[in-house]
Amino acid sequence: MSANRLKQERLEQQMKDKKPLYTPAEAVYEANRCLYCYDAPCIKACPTGIDIPRFIKKIATDNIPGSAKTIFSANMLGYSCARVCPVEVLCVGACVYNDLNHQPIEIGRLQRYATEKALGQEKESGKKLFTPQPKTDKKVALVGAGPASLACAAYLALSGVQCDLYEKNELPGGLNTTGVAPYKLFALDAMDEVNWILQHGINLKTRMALGENITLDALCDSYDAVFLGLGLGADRALLDHPAVWGATDLIAKIKNDPDFQLPHTDSAVVIGGGNTALDIARELAYLGVKDVLMVYRKGIQDMSGYRHEREAAMKQGVRFMEFGLPKSLTTENGLITGLTLTFSNGLPDFEISTPFVIEAVGQEKHGQNWGLKTEKDGTLSVDPRTFETSRSGVFAGGDCVNGGKEVVNAAAEGRDAAFAMLKRWNIPSQFLKEV
């Protein structure tokens, strides 16, 4: 999928931006509501620890570049995070206004306002928010151009380290480009952020896959350090049939492929109860599939997807079926016509007639371990402070380490790995204050 193809009409564009950019009036009004808490709980609830009251107060005085710098200094993916973070369970969920029974501050929307405005101003005026420090003799290879690597590379590059990004796909950005729900972030907006990060002097090499056309040994030989931001692997499958969709594959089609159309049907069955399952169910409902049924192996309360997402799905008319597992497919000429479910709560087996079955039952951890130590669940083992793996000089962060959290966690881990490298090499950085 090339970047140019993103310029063509795609299915994701049929969805609306759920929380559009604030107008200046809305932003200032909301910013003024923030109490400017000291040692604010919202900061502690942000995995990157952005100084939230500080950036919000700068919006109130119309100091937009200052506000954006406060954000980016803690989180280089501050723009996409503003749009994709599950703020209900992070910063906004911790805002002190919750305890006053008042609407908490819309931190995500304010963060989007500051970052989107500042990046727009930077483009217009050519005046950069950040100036790269003079080049050092250090070189780092980063594998996988998702949020984790992008954050890591940004802090390194701006501190004078040469950064080469190796990405398996044609498009950089990781799941921000291919996975997150369009009503939160469109692929083109994700690309804008990637390009902004790359312009700080980062080299991107696409169609370069570790284990295919590059090896870890070779990278270790020619670089001072390597960062692995590989994300998770392919969709897991319970039903082994080529016509069954894996959720992340289907989402990537919706987001990136101008030639892709949904099958002509009014019904779809989504198997799974996590956030990816809820996302694809909601996306299909937005795209006009009338009857979207989610089948989950346990009770609805046990679903791992966020409650606020579940409630939003219900509002859209998505139906839920508890304690169900897919048993077998009915097919005709290789095409699916029905799905038989079996139930753990004693209900008799039951066939649903639908041609459209999507599995969202998790993604593989990476099949390969690249000779590195892993945890039991297959994620890479790292030092929790430096994010260095069992091989000296090889760092890792993001989904491949935490097993699949949020963009903001990937951004935090990539940043901390960068800071660990800078400290190890005694490189004074604009982002590291002496303590």
Add this chain to the structure above:
Amino acid sequence: MADLSINMCGIKSPNPFWLASAPPTNGGEQVMRAFDAGWGGVVWKTLGTPITNVSSRFGAIDVGTTKAVGFNNIELITDRPLETNFKEIEAVKKRYPNHALIVSLMVESEQEWKDIIARSEDAGADGLELNFGCPHGMCERGMGSSVGQEPKILQRITHWAKTYAKVPVLVKLTPNITDIIPPGLAAVEGGADGLSLINTIKSIIGVDLDNLHLKPTVGDASSHGGYCGPAVKPIAMHMVAALARDKRITIPISGIGGIANWRDAAEFIALGSQSVQVCTAVMHYGYRIVEDMIEGLSNYLDEQGMASVNQLVGKAIPGFREWGDLDLNYQRVARINADSCIGCQLCYVACLDGAHQCIHTQKGPCQAWHGEPDHGVNPRLQASPKVQHEPKNGKSQVPYVDEAECIGCNLCQIVCPVPECISMVEVPHNKGHESWNQRVAKG
């Protein structure tokens, strides 16, 4: 229901709420609507020799999303023909015989004062208010605050007015002086029947940072204006109370400055005002605000067991002491109600940086008071904030007060966003009363 009616030096009004001489009292149609809304009296927009007003005229300061906490204007007196004004005054007075209609005046020579007073009385004015307060435009021509700032001239013009007027004469004072007593006394000596204060305070309300023009902009420039609105209330109350405390000031006071609701009005009355006047709040929200003022004041008087608003006049004056007479042994301390606290820690940082370093967080006691730099971990100073996946809410960070160290300054209570979360509690003692003056007298 308490009786709100007043008789201020012979000017009768169904309630103590008057509109100050300003845009809300520009014309007859407006004033009639004001009376219909419930205002007891109006002071008509100042009449004088014809002038021209500029465009634009007003500016304001906002605090956060609260608009017009302070208001400023460079408007002069009425710019409508005197003839029209007098006709309208006559019409209003005919239709509203029981409301107070006071006409504000500002002219120069004795003859002019004589003429305009006669015309006002012919039109039916219940009283006159001499505008010795306007701090811009008119004072440069020897009127307004240039009179209010010169007790001798103020006394002479008051005397002229009293010579020609049959109805009561109020003198409106300017706050643009260091001591309000000399102009107040001069008015009394000139024979005034009452005092009105304050008029506006000289001010520059703002600079447009895009082009460095002053506000409110007239072309590419501006001039100093007169400041009023909620922000001036404490200044006005100090001046009203200073006059009310002074035994030589024997005439009633009409309090003005930042009054926006019945609570503000009750405070002015308790500090010695018999009537109160309102301008900015009506310019901001309209005449309708008076309904709550009437209802609220009358409920309050009922609760206080006062049958008439006149019983409240000056009731708070005995509570004023010179600083040297205050009890140095009195002590109060702050107490935080952990149930209503939301953990914003604004009290903590205020006490830490702005007061006495005696509020502590659950990270442990802050050592700053004892001269040690370590007062817990401040996340803003950390280079790389810790990666934390678990949200924490404010309830986990309720601070506490070290009462032994608290000096009872009220700062924490002032900054706390939760009403009644921090209370200031009196600490009993058996040391008796000792003031600075007593201490000095003892030697």
